[in-house]
Amino acid sequence: MAPGRVVGIVGETGSGKSTLGQSIPRLLPEPPARIRQGRIVFQGSDLLSIPKWKMPIVRGTSIGMIFQEPINSLNPAFRVSDQLIEAVRIRKLRESGEAELFRPTEGFDYSKDRPVDPKEAIGRTFLPSAPEGRRPRAGRTSEELRKDALEYLRLVRINDPETILDLYPHELSGGMRQRIMIAMALSEKPTLLIADEPTSALDITIQAQVLTLMKELMDEVNTSILFISHDLGVIAEMADDVGVMYAGGIVEFGPVAEVFERPAHPYTKGLLESVPNRYKADGPLPSLPGSVPNLARLPSGCPFHPRCVFARPPCEPDPGPALEPVKGAPAGSNRRAACYYSEEVVRLK
């Protein structure tokens, strides 16, 4: 992901979107979860080589997250002010050097895949003591923290933030709670924000409001966003790039307009064709035959081949196709697909 860009992740239920999102800040309980191979390179450091107890340093100020169910994502026992100020305080402690802050590896070149030892990245930020002349607890009196919290509530367009701040989550509507979640994540100014289906649990009018808000905020705050959704329309609206997930893997990746205009993977094509279109009211709604395979018993080779209309004998044996640049795509468009016949598929109208 490039800085400041919004990457959408789209896929059916059970395709591994949320697992992907939660594995980046290593939020999945280990065990049972286990990352068996690969790397999670964040700002030049491989997060997998950080001991798990040190992961909180990366969370919050570096990687923030918004969850799907606003009903469950705020703690019912604490007031909005307690929860929001907690986030603001963490950022202030880290910025002032009183708590450890994760810093990107200096001069990291995003174009090259060059992970650096994270011990180096974290260790360098251990500030020995408070910088000279700094007042202790500067900017962290309860009034100042409250003022900051109010500012973030205003940022997410909450009217009457003074009142809202003193309420408990159960006294708020779903849309309001999700705005507070967004305010909480943004108040730590994360480099990467993972939004895991932030609007799926909201009803349609609130969904539109929250999406509009997020779109406006994207211009105001400079944060890279990983936007997870099962809704192709939402992804098309929000994302710059899109990754399409199927059976736990990304099968296609590229700029959202190009991928949706000319998909290079048969699964993406099928997914796009099954979107209800109100201008074509004739005939049954097209759908992909079959269902998502059980992730514990994936088919051999390309996991999509049993449902694929393009499937040919080479698709069956292991290992399946890897995510590779699509031949025949416009030059410099950075399109990738995990299909042997992507060149053929992308040329179809």
Added chain:
Amino acid sequence: MGRSKVDLAIFVGKRVVWFVPVLFGLITITFFAGHASVRNPCAVWVGPHASPDTVRNCIEYFGVNRPVWDQYTGYLSNLFQGNWGKDPQGGQPVLPIILTLFPATIELLLAALFLMVVLGIPLGVIAANAGGRWPDHLVRLFYLGGWATPAYLGAVVLAIGIGPVLGLPNSGDFSSTPDPGWQLTHMSILDSILRLDTGALVDAIAHLILPAASLALLNLGIATRMTRSSMLEVLPLDYVKTARMKGLSDFWVLYKHALRNSLISTVTVLGTTAGSLLSWIVVVEEIFLWPGIGKYAFDSILSYNFAGTLGVVVFFAIVVVVANLVSDVLYGVLDPRVEWR
């Protein structure tokens, strides 16, 4: 119905009013059960070597040959006048005795509850966080061991096995008897603090440790198990993940965000446990010679001291009701969604 102070006062008031019929029923049942099971208590009160005349005088004096119903109404009318009856053997009024002994029992009960909270709850958090790995099994072994040990065995092991090793006194007889003029509360710790007497405070705590620990260690399993299971329910929830994603350390995630919500069920259980601890207290006070109401209850029952037994029942009932009331109020304090009704 709401969460204002007035709502809370109404809630508490209602519970206190409801306590009156409960207490009335309790006294009635205890009175009749006691009198039905003993035909002639005078035989015990005057002793085995008393002459038939003495026995007859005793029957006459206490009126134990009167119909039970008459004795019952007589007892009730005395009770309303503040006369709780007398110890038939010593002749002292029961109420002042209970009032001096009761604080010692409350002190022991609170100390045991304190240990159950400060040891039992963190153990539950540790076990839940370990989730099936060895610390979880170790904690389970510890609390199930305590849970399965009867009080008379566990307390004796602590009194003669562990106490001497740690150099702790194993009886409630205080080495430095407090100045009787200064026994304001009849709680040795509170009194020594009020007197600003550090020597007496150390002594009081030393005497309290073993009886409180034997009550707590054998019963903290319920706090640990409740905390563990509700923590296991809370930990996978999104708001715990939200707390983690703020960058909070595991300690704050567990002991602030997750535990606050798990405590709701633990507190409820601890409220009822406080009541059931009273039955253990009778045994523990007897073993450690703790000068409390439990030991008095034991002695009263053995000597057919009906007035004493009934007095103890009333005070135990007060403890049970207050403990449940406190746990209900704490429930509302911990969960902002609860309304007083």
